[in-house]
Amino acid sequence: AKVKEVDFVKSSNRAKDCPKDGRPEFAMLGRSNVGKSSLINFLVRKKDVALTSKKPGKTQLINHFLINKSWYIVDLPGYGLAFFLIQLTYIYSFANAPESARMDWSSFTKGYFLNRETLVSVLLLVDASVPPQKIDLDCANWLGRNNIPMTFVFTKCDKMKGGKGKRPYENIRDYQELIRENYRHHPPWIMTSTVTGLGRDELLLHMSQLRNY
Numbered sequence: 144a145k146v147k148e149v150d151f152v153k154s155s156n157r158a159k160d161c162p163k164d165g166r167p168e169f170a171m172l173g174r175s176n177v178g179k180s181s182l183i184n185f186l187v188r189k190k191d192v193a194l195t196s197k198k199p200g201k202t203q204l205i206n207h208f209l210i211n212k213s214w215y216i217v218d219l220p221g222y223g224l225a226f227f228l229i230q231l232t233y234i235y236s237f238a239n240a241p242e243s244a245r246m247d248w249s250s251f252t253k254g255y256f257l258n259r260e261t262l263v264s265v266l267l268l269v270d271a272s273v274p275p276q277k278i279d280l281d282c283a284n285w286l287g288r289n290n291i292p293m294t295f296v297f298t299k300c301d302k303m304k305g306g307k308g309k310r311p312y313e314n315i316r317d318y319q320e321l322i323r324e325n326y327r328h329h330p331p332w333i334m335t336s337t338v339t340g341l342g343r344d345e346l347l348l349h350m351s352q353l354r355n356y
């Protein structure tokens with residue numbers, strides 16, 4: 144489960160343009176700023192293979208990173224922000240979306256998640272430093288309904304909200320309860336922190352096990 148080599152392959156704005164070599168891949172999905180790009184850098188132990196930012200909205204395209212010349216990690220734009228209306232936000236208010244946005248949503252989401260045959264699992268990133276968010280649970284529901292395999296990856300497990308609010312452990316427990324209520328099959332979940340190094344080996348091992356099924 145070691146990462147020896149990483150190559151940025153390409154950025155695509157639709158599934159049709161993604162690499163067609165049939166290699167297995169994992170897609171990073173989650174709210175803007177949850178830490179998708181940071182998690183990629185963390186896994187490959189490089190600072191800026193994937194571009195990150197303190198401001199949400201950094202990643203705008205489907206970015207393919209080839210690991211050890213044999214499998215891909217895919218960085219995606221985040222959902223949950225007004226200026227991402229044309230993307231995953233429309234999972235939730237699809238019917239009300241303007242026609243143009245609906246078409247974009249459909250080419251991005253349907254095109255990628257529903258038709259990407261080489262997708263081994265979505266890594267659904269969830270911020271452990273905040274209480275459960277409806278948008279994340281809705282996203283998980285949408286993936287579940289469409290039979291898209293997912294792994295919950297809790298990010299920012301190092302973050303303690305000073306005094307106020309709940310701690311990551313409690314937020315994760317609350318998520319677990321909500322997930323248990325909603326799914327017959329409980330998706331696997333892993334805790335991570337790019338600050339303390341938590342979860343790196345576990346996540347790499349998990350991905351290698353899924354690839355070898």
Ligand code: GTP
Pocket residue numbers: 173174175176177178179180181182194195196197198199200201202203219220221222298299300301302335336337338
């Ligand atoms: P978009 O590309 O906008 O969708 O965001 P993203 O999900 O790719 O987030 P990104 O990786 O750019 O990280 C956003 C911010 O979260 C950055 O300031 C990171 O340093 C911070 N961050 C990411 N992972 C962690 C973590 O494990 N712990 C802490 N404390 N901060 C983190």
Ligand code: MG
Pocket residue numbers: 179180181194195201202218219220
């Ligand atoms: Mg990003």
